[in-house]
Amino acid sequence: MLQLRDLPSIEVLEKFAERYPVADVSAISSFLHLLRVATDLSIALDACLSRHGLLQGRWWVLILLMREINKTSTPSLLAKKAGVSRATMTGLLDGLERENLVARVFDDADRRRLSIRLTDAGQQKLDDVMPDYYARLRVCMAGVDESARKQLEATLMNINAGLVAFNKVF
Amino acid sequence: MLQLRDLPSIEVLEKFAERYPVADVSAISSFLHLLRVATDLSIALDACLSRHGLLQGRWWVLILLMREINKTSTPSLLAKKAGVSRATMTGLLDGLERENLVARVFDDADRRRLSIRLTDAGQQKLDDVMPDYYARLRVCMAGVDESARKQLEATLMNINAGLVAFNKVF
DNA sequence: ATGATATAGTTAGGTAGCTAACTATTAAGC
DNA sequence: GCTTAATAGTTAGCTACCTAACTATATCAT
Numbered sequence: 034m035l036q037l038r039d040l041p042s043i044e045v046l047e048k049f050a051e052r053y054p055v056a057d058v059s060a061i062s063s064f065l066h067l068l069r070v071a072t073d074l075s076i077a078l079d080a081c082l083s084r085h086g087l088l089q090g091r092w093w094v095l096i097l098l099m100r101e102i103n104k105t106s107t108p109s110l111l112a113k114k115a116g117v118s119r120a121t122m123t124g125l126l127d128g129l130e131r132e133n134l135v136a137r138v139f140d141d142a143d144r145r146r147l148s149i150r151l152t153d154a155g156q157q158k159l160d161d162v163m164p165d166y167y168a169r170l171r172v173c174m175a176g177v178d179e180s181a182r183k184q185l186e187a188t189l190m191n192i193n194a195g196l197v198a199f200n201k202v203f
Numbered sequence: 204m205l206q207l208r209d210l211p212s213i214e215v216l217e218k219f220a221e222r223y224p225v226a227d228v229s230a231i232s233s234f235l236h237l238l239r240v241a242t243d244l245s246i247a248l249d250a251c252l253s254r255h256g257l258l259q260g261r262w263w264v265l266i267l268l269m270r271e272i273n274k275t276s277t278p279s280l281l282a283k284k285a286g287v288s289r290a291t292m293t294g295l296l297d298g299l300e301r302e303n304l305v306a307r308v309f310d311d312a313d314r315r316r317l318s319i320r321l322t323d324a325g326q327q328k329l330d331d332v333m334p335d336y337y338a339r340l341r342v343c344m345a346g347v348d349e350s351a352r353k354q355l356e357a358t359l360m361n362i363n364a365g366l367v368a369f370n371k372v373f
Numbered sequence: 374a375t376g377a378t379a380t381a382g383t384t385a386g387g388t389a390g391c392t393a394a395c396t397a398t399t400a401a402g403c
Numbered sequence: 404g405c406t407t408a409a410t411a412g413t414t415a416g417c418t419a420c421c422t423a424a425c426t427a428t429a430t431c432a433t
Contacts, residue, residue, distance in 0.1 A: 036286035037263065045270055049333070056337040060344035063352045064244065070359045071241030074234065077369045090419070093207065100215055109381060116206035121420055123383055145381040145428045163219070167226040173365035174230035181358050182233045188347055188355050189240045195343035199247045260389070279411060291390055293413055315398045315411040
């Protein structure tokens with residue numbers, strides 16, 4: 034993810050727009066600011082998690098497992114839900130298993146399958162991390178009132194809809 | 204950057220909030236949606252750039268150079284402005300130099316220093332990429348009107364201000 | 374029932390980041 | 404002036420991600 038420290042000013046963008054007339058200056062500005070804030074949030078999240086010995090990928094796996102009724106899922110499903118490849122999930126699970134936060138359980142019915150279960154230690158880890166994360170997020174978003182949050186989510190949905198057009202090959 | 208495919212529903216969040224009462228459900232929801240859309244935008248940007256043989260890091264270096272009056276800067280400055288380590292910048296410049304998009308020029312006055320110059324081929328690469336990128340961004344943001352963009356940037360600034368609190372160690 | 378196809382998980386090899394340590398050079402403090 | 408500290412760039416080794424290929428197992432079509 035782009036980690037832009039030095040966003041272009043409107044003046045710089047307008048200069049670029051002279052050379053590239055298709056540029057929509059306010060669209061570019063909104064886009065870059067969005068990426069920038071999201072990156073900063075992601076970095077802050079990493080910092081919070083690393084104080085608990087976790088990183089985003091592993092942390093998200095634990096959360097996905099906690100959401101399940103039996104605290105159990107499979108590598109493939111977890112990969113799909115976390116948006117990573119199955120290969121990456123293998124690596125994440127290796128790390129989590131090494132620290133006893135999850136356990137691999139073999140499936141007798143379908144011997145290709147594994148079950149991944151959140152261990153008590155894994156649940157305990159979440160019970161340490163989540164209140165810290167939630168508390169930080171609460172204060173971080175305190176300056177954004179409910180109507181601004183609604184408006185934000187609506188705008189994000191519109192941008193998301195526009196992504197189809199962005200990706201279209203001409 | 205987190206690549207969440209399976210965002211929690213409000214119901215799931217409320218269930219988590221029972222166990223972790225400090226949770227602010229709408230704050231979490233807004234936060235996750237923001238990260239999600241930003242990630243998707245970043246992936247779409249990668250796809251666009253890779254059609255031109257570029258990736259975000261290298262592309263951003265070219266843009267930073269084009270912004271300069273002489274199309275020239277130094278690795279340290281570029282690293283700072285791009286928000287990457289000097290080590291990473293060395294790697295990015297290696298790649299760009301290999302493809303003749305930038306040139307390393309030694310500085311006689313301060314022999315620790317290098318100048319990095321955007322070559323004609325580098326400028327040509329930008330002239331290929333930027334109109335494509337700008338055109339895609341224009342259609343992507345077409346569904347977000349000017350007032351929504353203003354509102355979005357204001358909210359992002361508020362979230363950014365809250366980041367200080369997020370990072371504070373208790 | 375069997376050959377082709379699909380699915381589950383892992384392994385191997387690649388990329389782009391990081392930090393820490395290193396070399397070379399310049400600047401600063403007595 | 405000489406030692407110490409700061410700065411510029413690179414190198415080495417780490418992590419987390421990727422794709423492609425591989426093994427093993429299960430399913431489907433004829």
